[in-house]
Amino acid sequence: MKAYFSKTIEEVMKEFNVSKGGISESQVKSHREKYGYNELAEVKKKSVFRVFLDQFKDLLVIILLIAAIVSMTTGSTESTIVIFAVIVLNAILGTVQHVKAEQSLNSLKALSSPIAKVIRDNQKHEILSKDVVPGDILVLEAGDYVPADGRIIENYSLQVNESSLTGESESVIKTSETILKDEVALGDQKNMVFSGSLVTYGRALVIVTNTGMNTEIGKIASLIETTKEKKTPLQVSLDNFGKKLATIILIISVIIFLLNMYRGVNILDSLMFAVALAVAAIPEALSSIVTIVLAIGTQKMAHENAIVKQLKAVESLGCVSIICSDKTGTLTQNKMKVRKIxxxxxxxxxxxxxxxxxxxxxxxxxxxxxxxxxxxxxxxxxxxxxxxxxxxxxxxxxxxxxxxxxxxxxxxxxxxxxxxxxxxxxxxxxxxxxxxxxxxxxxxxxxxxxxxxxxxxxxxxxxxxxxxxxxxxxxxxxxxxxxxxxxxxxxxxxxxxxxxxxxxxxxxxxxxDPPREESTKAVEDCINAGIKPIMITGDHKITASAIAKQIGILKSGDEALEGTELDKLSDEELKNKVENVSVYARVSPEHKIRIVRAWQEKGKVVAMTGDGVNDAPALKQADIGIAMGITGTEVSKDASSMILADDNFATIVKSVANGRNVYTNIKNSIKFLLSGNTAAILAVIYTSLASLPIPFAPVHLLFINLLTDSLPAIAIGLEKPKNDLLKEKPRNINAPILSKNFLKKILSEGILIAIFTMLAFHIGLKSGSAGVASTMAFSTLCLGRLFHGFNCRGDKSIFKIGVFSNIYSWIAFGIGLVLLNLVLILEPLKNLFEISSLNSTQFGYIYLLAVLPTIIIQVYKIIFKQDSASDSKEISVGENA
Incomplete structure (x- = not known):
């Protein structure tokens, strides 16, 4: 790589045949053909086939494969076919999800692609950083990311943070003077700027010398691999719960296996049943469904101009109780017009x-x-x-x-x-x-x-x-x-x-800068939602107060503070005073951090908006950092967890509503999955302890696991937000999702479904056939869980929520109903899934007993209205486990 730091400005410009007016379009084309786009080469991605194979690494899948092989060697062809079908279908679904996630990530990368300012043909242009070519004249200003390596040709007090390359946190003061040495350490090349660093002060004109993999950061990129995305706090919590649940279920499966062996069931059938029970009972789809619901939520937010960079931000949005918002451009139109001189x-x-x-x-x-x-x-x-x-x-x-x-x-x-x-x-x-x-x-x-x-x-x-x-x-x-x-x-x-x-x-x-038309309504919605909106601005206190009063932020009894007044308060004094202050004027970056911390120390979840380099520390400190997509600097966008594509305060309020709805839907999906699995476990435990025949064949449990888990749970995750969502108070971010009250509901509803499943089983036994009893138990549990999907759409009665307001729930129910009846009626499928023939009376019992738990739950919700109110409170405020 050439030592451009030792060359004079004239020598560098001559090498690239460029003047301060920039290169021509024809030069841009030829340079791009020669050097390519200004992009780092991505690490080679896994092939779709490799991703597919990775789906078989799960411990439970390996156990199933072993069971299928054993089953095949003993001549149980039907069981083998079903097990393999389930495994392959799950692998296909996992692969599709992985591919879709990559596509979403690529879309997000495109949305957040940095902008570069260049001079070409004596005109200033804003272009994507990937379109920068060697020879371009960059215009760098405070707040910009440096998109490529370059030699400074005009310097106006430029300071650059190069910690991403050198590890030094202090900004480097730059110069345009030639360095008369052959070898100089990267951190001492003061007349050069490097891709990936950020401008913290001043401005400069720079001629681009290297792009893409030829930059200094490109050298580093060639030596490292990309890091994996961290799981969200909700996913971590659910994974921990899943591990504990898996341990309990595996213990139960071992006990059931030993009981069956004691009762004379052969070892292979006992093993197959114990494995199938474990696979059916463990909600292995839980983490995937949470991710899918969060991803759908982020897509919806993107359509509403809120680009969520981190999935965990969706969870946290539902907990926001304080929104510290800049005035200019967020609450106002950001279209300044001169009025008086x-x-x-x-x-x-x-x-x-x-x-x-x-x-x-x-x-x-x-x-x-x-x-x-x-x-x-x-x-x-x-x-x-x-x-x-x-x-x-x-x-x-x-x-x-x-x-x-x-x-x-x-x-x-x-x-x-x-x-x-x-x-x-x-x-x-x-x-x-x-x-x-x-x-x-x-x-x-x-x-x-x-x-x-x-x-x-x-x-x-x-x-x-x-x-x-x-x-x-x-x-x-x-x-x-x-x-x-x-x-x-x-x-x-x-x-x-x-x-x-x-x-x-x-x-x-x-x-x-007049207020946006929608700002007043958005502020009103905030207050109704238990969220305190606060204006933090660099304007005068009088100016800020006038706008704040106009849109409803500054009310009678509220205070407005200037930065100088804030300096006189200790942290403890600010903490005691912060609840009464709605407007902060003439503030510095340090003030913003103090304000955020004061609220956080009072146990509040704080969202903070910002657009400048000086906002980055406060954006990092806040629970939700929100950068401006239009006026925001690249530094503020990088520090944030969410970007407003329209710089609009009303979009934040919409995002809070979406965040609350996503959390509620995830919770309802979890309730559906765990209550259904609980019913299956209780039914098996009951028959084992009562020395009754096994209620389900292994293929029954595999069928239920495939059919009644994913589709209805995802459909519940697509439930539309309630009309009164913004009338509830923010939930406690530290409250566990799986509280004692929540687990009691899961257990009670699981017991209810299990009772009617066992009633069907006993009715079948009266016919004198264990096969009919097993078929009736399987059908009742399967259909009962499908009906139960409607119960889990919300805390209120389905008639209040809207019977047909979620078309996806009906689609999931319809698909399940059709598949179940095909298995019960068609002879080839009956043989495959070990189904006994039923008469019309037995079919009637199945439908009646399957729908009764849902009727009981719905009647309970209609009669006991206080239960709905308390449920709503539990979801929005949080639970104390």
Whole structure:
């Protein structure tokens, strides 16, 4: 790899045949053909066939295979065929799920692909980072991820965090100077930037030298393999429960095996039955169904503009009790528009600018020159506040590119959240001028002079009071105010922070970012859902309070705090005060973390929105970090667990509702699976202890396991949200899903199904045939579990939920009903599944006894309305096990 750090800027640009105006489209094409796309080579994925084979590694599947082989050697062909069919079908389902999961992951990668800003053919463009080619001129700014390796050709206080490559957490101060050495450690190549690092301060122009696998991070990528995705907390909890349950069931299976041997059943049949019982009783589909329901939930959220990066975020969303939201763009439209201007002791509207007035003309030009945004062909690039200033100029037929070409930028000090200022220097009419814009409270103490129509005069306390009063008046009307000032500097002077003083005051420009139409309703929904919305903004307290009152966040008795007031509070004082504060203004990144922690220490689950580099720590600290998809930096997106594609607060509220619904549906699916399995286990234990014939053939249990587990459970997971979902309080995130009350319901419903299954078994025994008894027990259990799927759709009666509101439950029921009847009627299937012939009366008993548990459960829900209320409370608030 070439040592570009030791080459001069001219040498590097000559090598790639490029100027600062960027490469041409024809060069882009030829460079892409030569170097390929700017992507890291992915680790070779498993083939579909390999994935299929991996499905047979499960211990229980191996036991089944052994049992099938033994069965085949003893001549039990039917059992062997059914066992193999079940195993292969489960393997196919597992393979399909794996492939679909990969497809979803690829879609998510495409959605979250970073954007790069490049200059091509003298125009600034935003492109996907994979489309960057060697020779491209990158425009890097604070908050950007560096998409490729490159040599810095213009540097404006650039600082880059390269910890992903070097392990050093401190940002590296960059330079454009040539390093006159042949060998330099990566961390000391200060005139280079590297793919995967992130810009934390300043800006720069960079010529791309290496892309894809030729980058420094590409070298690392070639040596490592991708990490596996972690399981969600819910999955871990269920896996632990499943292991304990499996141990108990295996013990029961061993006992049943020994009992059957004691009663004279041959060893093979006893072994086959014990294995089949274990496989049927253990809900091995539980983890897969949870994943499927979560994945479906994330897809639904994606359609509603919420891109969930981590499945665990879906679970946590249902627990959110605090939403700390930025104001700009999230609660408001993020379409800043200039409204009022103050200069030369005059206040006037945005459409009353007089460009013939020297001071007003200078203020207009300053707002465009001290500005990094642009509007090209209707596409707005940059901060909304700066875009508003550019659009103000366009209202007067002023083109920002022409003005910037006439007065080119010489040097600059970029804006940052600590200083709250931005400064640039230009040559204007033969003089060298430093222009600064920023927050009035920061700029005002640095003012020494004031520009008036009568000339430049000393800045007096009277001037200061007048400007502060004007600013307060603007802010009280919800306007955001930017102050502008300037000073003369020496020729070729490079700006530093020490220069930001002794200014001449120029004027104030105020803007408004009106609330989104849906924000008021979303805030109301939050409050009804037991969620406290909090506004955290960099705006003035007065401005923030005006918007917060308008949309319902700041109510009577609530407080608004500024960052300076927050600094005076200890952590303990903040914790005691935090419940009464609804608006935080003029805050720093450290303040945001303190606010989040204060709520977390009070046991609340906090969602936090952010879009800037400085928001990343708070996004990481929050239980749910939510980045802005439109205005958000790559750093904030990387730190978050969810991205709002539309930057809309209302989307967060929808996501909370979806999160609550997903959790409820998962819980109902678990209830269905475990109560049905409990019924099967109790039936077998009862017959074994009562010295009765075995109620189920092994193929019966395998059939039930295949038929009555997955489809109805997934259908329950697709249940639509209740209308009153956002009227419930958030659930406790630490409450176990399998509480004592929940397990009591599972056991009671399992006992109910088992009782009627055994009634069917005894009716069959009266006919004098153990085969008929087994067939009736199998059919009743199978059909009873299918009916039970409707009970598990929710805590209320199916008539209140809506009999036909979940079409998937009816499809799952219909498929199960058809397959069961085919097995009971068709002779080839009867032989395969060891089914005895039944008369019409026995069929009637099966249907009656199978539906009775569901009728009893539904009547109970209708009569005992307090049970529904308590169930709803249990799901939404959480259980104490």
């Amino acid at each position: 103050y200069t030369d002791d005059k206040i006037f509207n945005f459409d009353e600018f007089d460009l013939n007035n020297k001071i007003q003309n200078f203020l207009m030009n300053s707002s465009i020159l001290c500005n990094d945004s642009s509007v090209e062909n209707g596409t707005e690039i940059g901060d909304p506040t700066e875009v508003a200033l550019v659009n103000l100029g366009k209202n007067y037929s002023l083109d920002e590119l022409d003005i910037r070409k006439s007065y080119p930028r010489i040097s600059e000090i970029p804006f940052d959240s600590d200083r709250k200022l931005m400064s640039t220097s230009h040559e204007v009419d033969g003089k060298y001028i430093m222009l600064t814009k920023g927050a009035l409270d920061v700029l005002l103490p640095r003012i020494k002079y004031i520009a008036t129509s009568e000339g430049i005069s000393e800045f007096t306390s009277k001037d200061k009071i007048l400007i502060e009063n004007v600013n307060r008046g603007f802010s009280e009307n919800g306007l955001r105010v930017l102050a502008f000032a300037y000073k003369e500097i020496k020729k070729d002077h490079i700006l530093s922070l020490d220069d930001e003083n002794e200014y001449t005051f120029l004027g104030l420009i105020s803007m408004i």
